[in-house]
Amino acid sequence: MKNLLIPRQLRGRWAAVLCLVGLANLAACRSLPTITPDMAPIHRVTHVEGAKGPLSSARSKAVLDALRQRAPDTNIVDRHLALEEALAGRPLVIGNRVTLLQDGDATYAAMFAAIRAAQDHVHMETYIFEDDDVGGRFLAALIDKLKQGVAVSVIYDAVGTMGTPREFFQPLIDAGGEVLQFNPVNPLLAKAGWNVNERDHRKLLIVDGKVVFLGGINISGVYSGGSVKSAPRKGSPLPWRDTHLQIDGPVVADFQRMFLDTWNKQKGPPMRPRRALPEQQPRGKEVVRAIEGAPDEAYSGIYATLISAVENAESEILMTNAYFAPDPQLRAALKAAVQRGVDVKLILPSATDSSLIFHAGRSYYDELLRAGVKIFERRNVLLHAKSVIVDGVWSTIGSTNLDWRSFLHNQEVNAVVLGVDFAAQMRRVYERDLAASTEITLAQWERRSLASRLKESLARMWEYWL
Numbered sequence: 001m002k003n004l005l006i007p008r009q010l011r012g013r014w015a016a017v018l019c020l021v022g023l024a025n026l027a028a029c030r031s032l033p034t035i036t037p038d039m040a041p042i043h044r045v046t047h048v049e050g051a052k053g054p055l056s057s058a059r060s061k062a063v064l065d066a067l068r069q070r071a072p073d074t075n076i077v078d079r080h081l082a083l084e085e086a087l088a089g090r091p092l093v094i095g096n097r098v099t100l101l102q103d104g105d106a107t108y109a110a111m112f113a114a115i116r117a118a119q120d121h122v123h124m125e126t127y128i129f130e131d132d133d134v135g136g137r138f139l140a141a142l143i144d145k146l147k148q149g150v151a152v153s154v155i156y157d158a159v160g161t162m163g164t165p166r167e168f169f170q171p172l173i174d175a176g177g178e179v180l181q182f183n184p185v186n187p188l189l190a191k192a193g194w195n196v197n198e199r200d201h202r203k204l205l206i207v208d209g210k211v212v213f214l215g216g217i218n219i220s221g222v223y224s225g226g227s228v229k230s231a232p233r234k235g236s237p238l239p240w241r242d243t244h245l246q247i248d249g250p251v252v253a254d255f256q257r258m259f260l261d262t263w264n265k266q267k268g269p270p271m272r273p274r275r276a277l278p279e280q281q282p283r284g285k286e287v288v289r290a291i292e293g294a295p296d297e298a299y300s301g302i303y304a305t306l307i308s309a310v311e312n313a314e315s316e317i318l319m320t321n322a323y324f325a326p327d328p329q330l331r332a333a334l335k336a337a338v339q340r341g342v343d344v345k346l347i348l349p350s351a352t353d354s355s356l357i358f359h360a361g362r363s364y365y366d367e368l369l370r371a372g373v374k375i376f377e378r379r380n381v382l383l384h385a386k387s388v389i390v391d392g393v394w395s396t397i398g399s400t401n402l403d404w405r406s407f408l409h410n411q412e413v414n415a416v417v418l419g420v421d422f423a424a425q426m427r428r429v430y431e432r433d434l435a436a437s438t439e440i441t442l443a444q445w446e447r448r449s450l451a452s453r454l455k456e457s458l459a460r461m462w463e464y465w466l
Contacts, residue, residue: 032303032327032407047091048287051250051280054091089301090290096249097284098417100397100425101215104223107244108134114207114246115141121151121274123259125204127160127399128218131168135219139168143175151272152177155262157200158184160218180268182411191267197465198295201410203244203399204259209278212255214413215244215397216322216386238351241381243320243429245397245415249283254290258413265296286417293400293412302400302414303407307333309390313342318389318430320347323354323401324361325463330402331364335371343374347433350377355455357403360463363456369442376437385433387426394418395426404464 047054101107115122115138122145129135142152154172156164158181169179182200184190205213217223223240247255256276263271293300310317310333317337324346326334338344346368352358365375387397398414400406417423459466 032299032329032404034329049091049093049250051095051282090254092287092289092418093249093251093254094287095280095282095284096247096251096286096288098286098288098415098422099246099248100422100429101213101244101246102429103242104134104217104240107213107215107217107242108137108223110246111205111213112137112141114205114211114213115145118145118150118207120208120278121153121276123153123204123206123256125155125200125202125259125262126219127157127199127201127203128220129154129156129161129164130218130220131164132221134221134224135164135168138219139172142177143172146172146175146177151274153180153263153268153271154178155180155182155200155259155266155268157182159196159199160201176272178269178271180263180266182262182266192265195295197409199405199410200262201399201406202258202262202413204255204413206252206256206259209256209276210252210280211246211248212252213244213246214255214399214415216242216384216399217244222382238380238382241378241383241385241433243385243387243397247286247288247415249286249288250280251288251290251415253277253280255413258290258292262411285419286422287419289416289418291396291398291414291416293407293410295409295411300407300412302398302412305414305416306330306388306396306400309388309394309396310334310337313337313390314340315342315391316389317342317344318347318427319345319402320383320385320387320430320433321402322349322352322384322386323357323403323406323466324348324364325357325403325460325466326361326364327404327407331367334368334373338372344372345374345376345434347376347378347383347430347437349383350379350438351382353382354466356459356462357466359452359455359459360466361403362452363460365440365445366442369440369445375440376434377440378433378437380436387430389423389426389430392423392427393420395423397426403466405466408464 099110101110122142124142129138142154146152152172154169154177156179162185173179181189183194183196183198185196187194203214203217223242260276291301291305293302307329310330317334334344348361349358369375386400387395389395395417396414398412400412400414406412
């Protein structure tokens, strides 16, 4: 066994058993790369694409000059672009419309509208596709499009969707849909090699190759009702708080290529003919880069891009994340940013569906607080969002958590949006979450109970696999 898998829904049940039997000794650990400026020459030319393909040097310069002029400091854009393209491996793409979506109800409404409007194909890739009311509604919508002659292909993760019987998808298959289980738990069902620890954590919905949805929201009834309500009634589950994106425009082609690459690597069934990469038209003014992480790559482009953004931050880093177990390099980058005078704020959960990762992350509070990192815990919701804003100009949203699993073992996908207008939208959402959060001070944290400290120590032993 290369790596040890503890699915989130099984952690509480199995963690003690795994400790007793010592299975950790069987794991051969991969390491995160050291991200340095030497990974990309500082003089590297930034490539910019539009609806018709790569832009000329003059047009690319004009786009970047416009970004610089609108940035709070004209050097900020250059600093963030210096390494990012080489690390992420994909160009900046102009001409996109980016819509920020909050929580399940608004996100699902937008997704259903896009599916209803589909003319050629619908591609869905998700970690969780539950057999519940929400999952049933999506299944019915996809079957309805198949009846209209629209091609439908779905990738779901074998572990994330472990609670959903395979028979749930049979009506979709019977209607002509193509369904692929990513990395089956049973090695006899695997068609592309087998490593049960490698999971597909992406959340992608691509319609006609022209619109994409991505972020933190799975296909699950836990999102019903959103998080804008007040504190939940006694005995009721917490509402889920999450963030998603809808992007219309040329950058959708990059996300489409990611989906098709996963389908081919996992040896999915033959696809019906479709116009997967149609001719694009400009849809808006946003500059976007698609970035991905995958365990079969040399390193996660998302991790490298994040480290680069933190190390180049000049004034402010605002992070929101659901599962927080930062590796040494990320912790060092955050602490170094504070020493440079950067205001670093983290919004993290006050409650969770995964106690091990929750306590593993809390085990680093003392170190970060002493360094001047400001930590806040979101009240009255189950926080599942994953976003970062840097210097009021660089923003990212996606499926990636700040933990070892996301950076080493999972397939993940994020979008980086450059520009002050979108960053301002992100900041407004961040400030609303901040107002509903409680700041954790060092003095308060040092008074936590012995039981909490023990939980943190035990959880940290497992953080690599969580």
